[in-house]
Amino acid sequence: MPNDQVKNYLYITIIAALLLGAFASIKYVTAYSKAIQPSSFRSFNVSGDGKEVVVPDIAQFSFGVITEGGKDIAKLQKENTDKVNKTIEFLKSKNIDKKDIATENYSVDPRYQYFDCSSGRLCPPAEIIGYTVNQTVSVKIRNFDIIGDTLSGVVQNGANNVSQLQFTIDDPTEVQNQARAKAIVKAQAKAKAIAKAADFSLGRLLSIDESSQSSPLPMYGGYGIGGDAKLDRAESVPSIEPGSREVNVYVTLTYEIE
Numbered sequence: 001m002p003n004d005q006v007k008n009y010l011y012i013t014i015i016a017a018l019l020l021g022a023f024a025s026i027k028y029v030t031a032y033s034k035a036i037q038p039s040s041f042r043s044f045n046v047s048g049d050g051k052e053v054v055v056p057d058i059a060q061f062s063f064g065v066i067t068e069g070g071k072d073i074a075k076l077q078k079e080n081t082d083k084v085n086k087t088i089e090f091l092k093s094k095n096i097d098k099k100d101i102a103t104e105n106y107s108v109d110p111r112y113q114y115f116d117c118s119s120g121r122l123c124p125p126a127e128i129i130g131y132t133v134n135q136t137v138s139v140k141i142r143n144f145d146i147i148g149d150t151l152s153g154v155v156q157n158g159a160n161n162v163s164q165l166q167f168t169i170d171d172p173t174e175v176q177n178q179a180r181a182k183a184i185v186k187a188q189a190k191a192k193a194i195a196k197a198a199d200f201s202l203g204r205l206l207s208i209d210e211s212s213q214s215s216p217l218p219m220y221g222g223y224g225i226g227g228d229a230k231l232d233r234a235e236s237v238p239s240i241e242p243g244s245r246e247v248n249v250y251v252t253l254t255y256e257i258e
Contacts, residue, residue, distance in 0.1 A: 042256065043206060043255060043257060044191075044255060044257060045253065046187045046190045046252070046253050046255070047187060047190075047250065047251065047252045047253075048182075048183045048184065048185070048186035048187030048188075048190060048250075048253075049182075049186065049248060049249065049250045049251075050178070050179035050180060050184075050185075050248070050251075051179055051182070051246055051248050051249075052175045052176075052178050052179045052247045053244050053245070053246055054169060054175050054244065054247065055242060055243075055244055055245070056168055056169055056243075056245050057169055057170055058140050058141065058142055058167070058169070058170045059140070059141040059166070059167050059242065060138065060139065060140050060141075060164070060165070060166055061138070061139055061141075061151065061162060061164055061165040061166075062136055062137065062138045062139070062164045063087065063136070063139065063154045063155075063159040063161065064134060064135065064136040064137070064159060064161035064162075065080055065083045065084050065087070065134070065135050065159055065160060066080075066132065066134050066160055066161065067079050067080040067083070067132070067133045067134075068111070068130065068131075068133075069130055069131065070129075070130045070131075071129075071130055071131065073108060073131050076131055076132075077133055079133075080135055082158075083157075083158030083159070084135050084137065084158065086157050086158050087137075087159050088137070089157075090153050090154065090157040091139060091150065094146050094150055094153070095143070096139065096140075096141060096142075096150075100139060100141075100142070101137060101138075102137065102138050103136070103137055103138075104136045104137060104138050105134065105135065105136040106134070106135045107135075108131055108132070108133050108134075109131065110130075110131055110132075111128070111129055111130045111131060111132055112126040112129065113126065113127045113129045114126050115127075136161075138164075139154075140170075142170075144242055151165070167242040167243065167245065168214075169214075169245065172214070172247060175247045176212060176249060179212075179247050180210065180249045180251065182249075183210075183249045183251040187253045188253070191253060191255055200257050200258065201257075201258040202255050202257070202258065203257055203258040204255070205254070205255055206255065206256055207254040208252070208253055209252040209254075210249065210250065210251050210252075211249075211250045212247070212249045212250070213247075213248045213250070214245060214247045
């Protein structure tokens, strides 16, 4: 009889321990689930946008010097470099800082002669007949009064390609901050209106997602001068206007529903 009582006591103890462990596990899993995914079935998203319209403070463009010739690469490189250096000196004479002048690309590429093999005869391999040296430089202009004169001047000083003119903001951080603040205020107001209409209370702000977009004002037209072509300076100075630029920030707020 005493042995049966001991066995019963052990069975009861084991069962109680198992039940207690199972309850603790369920409670832990529930708490962990809430911690990693708070109110996953009781949350909602709202979006808002903010816009700032600003006048660009810099103009950017690229110019290139392309030099073609025979097989004397050193001679071609010197000719190309002399033209680029002359153009850069012109830019500096317009009070453009050297930190706003940067080489984007420098390449030396062979030019081939290909033979007609349409008759079915043995076709000889392509033959190198010369080389092309190409150097591209990007420029920032902060004084808009000199844009037109600068664009025509780089061509007159050796550049034979000018492209990618666009107006932009040198440091958009402050403008983006202002647009972001507007977007968040708009999203918060929308969240409060939705909560009031649906008769629930807003809980914690769980997350903020953001994206931004700006509307550049590119000047798609470029022009190039090759060989011994000449420009009449009075006719070649373009009239350039920077206009304005929109900076847009979009936010999505995720709230907990209480």
